[in-house]
Amino acid sequence: MIDLYYWTTPNGHKAAIMLEELQLEYNIHTINISEGEQFSKVFSLISPNQRIPAIVDNSPINSTKSIKIFESGAILQYLAEKTGKLIGSTIEDKYKVIQWLTWQVAGLGPMAGQNHHFSHYASEEIPYAIKRYQNETSRLYSVMDHQLSSNEYLAGNFYSIADIACFPWVRIHEYQKQDISKFKHLERWLLAVSERPATIKALEIAKKINTKPTVNEKASSFLFNQNKITTKQQSNKAKSNYHDQIV
Template sequence: MIDLHYWPTPNGHKVTLFLEEAGLDYRLHPVNIGKGDQFLPEFLAISPNNKMPAIVDHAPADGGAPLSVFESGAILLYLAEKTGRFLSSDLRGRAATLEWLFWQMGGLGPMSGQMGHFNVYAPERIPYAIERYDSEVRRLHRVMDKRLSESKYLAGDEYGIADMASYPWIGAYSKLPADFVAFPHLGRWHQAIAERPATQRAYALGPTVNPDAGKPLSDEERKHLFAKRD
């Protein structure tokens, strides 16, 4: 059994995508980031960077005590190695998967998050920041589109953890849709993943955990999400 500490954000969706695809038994533990649950001592004990998702595996491969893992990319890699799924055992296939997984963690996710922040959540419009992150995300989409013109999925012909990591960040903000006209290969890939039954099950969890998703943020939510903390 795996405990998943989760909130329905792009990074949270990454892990439910894997768990639903793999059919692993798991329990959801909501981490309401708008109420500050990510700063609770019991959560910081398994995720010291006060970010979700995090997991606790109660049946690790070494047979030892429960094992906690934080950071969504590390979780995907851990689960892939645990199950032997969605990560090629072939040297070159594995290398390609890790390249694109780390590309997402270091680029697509952070840049898309900043684009969303300055376009959707910032209390004032800062044109330089908006243009900076819009332009960078578009560049990253162009990189993906070029790759997906050459292969079915990011690491080759098989769906894998690099795709699970990247998919939730494409069109993550309803006000900022991806340009599938300019990037048709990206659009083809995105539609194929959206149609997977496991994807639909994973995303169906969101409204059950956070029925207020999409509503304007309250002052309390802004404080927990964006305010400076000592």
């Protein structure tokens, strides 16, 4: 059994979709990042960066001890290697997948995330930053579109964790001020991934967990105004009943 520590964000969706694709048994422990639950001392032991998602695999291969994994890219790679699925069947294919997975966690995710922040959440409007990150998101979409012009999926003609990593970010293209119709191959790919049974199920679960915006006025202090001091203060304010929930 795998314990998934999760909230309904693009990075959270990656882990849920992956677990559904693999049809592994898992329990969801919600980490409401709008309420600061990510700063609890117990969760911090699982995810030192105090971000979701994270997993605890209670039945790892060749070990009697549970394994804790944080960071969405590492979770996807771990589960793919554990099961031998969605990572390619040859060493060449594997590293095609890993390259695109790394591309997502180092590029698409951070740039789209900054796009979200400056376009929707920043306390002041900064036109340069808005334009900068919307343009960079567009450039990254173009990179995917070019790759998909000659490949069914990002790493080739097989579905992989690279596609799972990118999908939750591209599905909210309107939020990033991107016209998906300008990226015909990416649009085709997006539809194909969105119609996979595992994708549909994971997103249906997400709707049952949270129907409210992740970011509101209260949540902004938890999500955007952190430093060493505020993180420690937020940790001290984490709900004690939440500690009991995940111990």
